[in-house]
Amino acid sequence: MIDLRSDTITRPTEAMLDAMRAASHGDDSRDGDETVMRLEVLAAERTGKEAGAFMPSGTMTNLVAVLTHTQRGGEVLLEQNAHILNSELGGIAALSGTFHKAIPGKRGAMDLDVLREKIRPMTRNNFGTSLVCMETTHNAAGGAVLPLAHMQAAHALAREHDVPVHTDGARLFNAAAALAVDARDIARHTDSVCFCVSKGLSAPVGSVLCGSHAFIERARAFRRLVGGNMRQAGPLAAAGIIALGTMVERLKDDHATAKRLAVGLHRIDTRLVDPSDVETNLVRMDVSPSQRSAAQWSDDLKQRGVRVSPASANTLRFVTHRHIGAADVDAAIQAVATLWQSAGMGKR
Ligand SMILES: Cc1ncc(COP(=O)(O)O)c(C=O)c1O
Structure with a gap:
């Protein structure tokens, strides 16, 4: 069979399996695990952020990002075909109590005029915009890459209104490869970013959410709340480290x-x-x-x-x-x- 259904069918490399066998088995939910910490530091470094938190899936990193950035009743603005909106079962509404406003887009890039129109402050009658989300590469737009100028403009717009930006970068390193830049050159246009090691990077499981120290500390509590603390996750993180070291190029x-x-x-x-x-x-x-x-x-x-x-x-x-x-x-x-x-x- 020639399996072109997804890059999530990739199998771990021999180097990953060796690293998994040799990995530490600390309890990440108790005193922390040395290998998980190494992956988190590496992920933060690759994305140019202060800290990272390892989680089981891209869906969870997105959900935890929304939980961490927002408050109940707030509005999340995102492109109308975003994975968070169409493929994550309304988790952001069900679990964070936010609701979304879909922004029309072209090839995954939100129409910035509509975004400008929809961002609104908190007033006595509504909670206003809590978060803007972007996605690169954009799955429903056929793997389209957001131009850096677009990300910069969307981020600047959100900042003008003191609204944070999260970027779903499940395939962030594909976007970086297509733009011939470092992942951190993309991630500088967002407050938080997540990426998956489980897709084209070939590790068996996992995604990392990256952002400021304060953001990630709060995110860790929400990760626990949604059942994302993985205990002896060292072997999974070990594969993720090899993925970042050998699979990006x-x-x-x-x-x-x-x-x-x-x-x-x-x-x-x-x-x-x-x-x-x-x-x-x-x-x-x-x-x-x-x-x-x-x-x-x-x-x-x-x-x-x-x-x-x-x-x-x-x-x-x-x-x-x-x-x-x-x-x-x-x-x-x-x-x-x-x-x-x-x-x-x-x-x-
Ligand atoms: C853009 C995007 N975000 C998030 C996810 C969710 O990742 P996971 O399947 O690890 O939950 C995917 C999965 O394909 C995706 O394509």
Whole structure:
């Protein structure tokens, strides 16, 4: 099987498994664990923040960030297709008592005029804006990278109103690779940021939330509140340290295979994918001209040894990662080409 469903299917490297075997087993929830602390320091250093807190998932780092930055009744402004809004089950409303206002966006970047209009102070009749959230790379926007100028402008706008900014950087290092900058050059335009070691970086579990010392101290209490204290998390953190040390540089290879895939799909039919939309390791293919649903396409591709996820009724999402090489991508393109022909679709 050529598995292009997600970069979360990546397996740990031998170096990660060795480091996991050798890791400390301190109780992170009691006296702290030495390996977890090392990962947190490294994560803070990579993002240019004062401190970090290790957690089991990206969803939890986002939730804890919202809990830590906001108060009940406050408004969280975020791009309308944000992962926090569409794929995290309304956790921010259910658990932090905030509610959201969706800002229209292009390729994951909020319309700054609308953002400016929606940010509002606390008055006697409402709690006002508590938080602005950004996402880079942007999952629903096909792995689009927020331009640094956009992040800088959104951050400045929020600051004018004393509103903090959190950035969901589940794939922060993919964004950094695409922009050819350090992750900290992105993270300087946000007060807090999280990233996952479990996705393209190939570690089995975990995400780190980074921010100021005071923010992270408070975040640790909320992490406990939502059940995120992991006790003997040393082996997981050990894999995360290797991920940051050895897997960041190679992300550009995943971007190259994604581009190769996009170009190949575009050659089958120009309506399927615009290769210029592909900036990182996600490729979205529009199957609507075929009159068949993305779910049907996904089933048919699976029969041909290619696994992909339907991202919407008419869109398939392909994700490249460490276990996908050029030959796999070429085989996936061939499978799509065959199905496209047999669906009666000619070349366009
Ligand atoms: C942009 C973004 N944020 C957050 C998450 C959540 O991460 P996790 O699956 O570790 O909870 C994902 C997962 O794919 C994501 O793509």
